[in-house]
Amino acid sequence: VQAARHTLSWNWIRGHAGHPENERCDSLAVTQRDKFAGKS
Numbered sequence: 001v002q003a004a005r006h007t008l009s010w011n012w013i014r015g016h017a018g019h020p021e022n023e024r025c026d027s028l029a030v031t032q033r034d035k036f037a038g039k040s
Helices: 020-036
Strands: none
């Protein structure tokens, strides 16, 4: 298995929490998701 050659670790990072740039990115992602799902 490819992953067996690597050491992986997972860290939980708090979500957007009102950060302006992250909120903008989220808005753009949701808009595109809805566009491609036929919801626009």
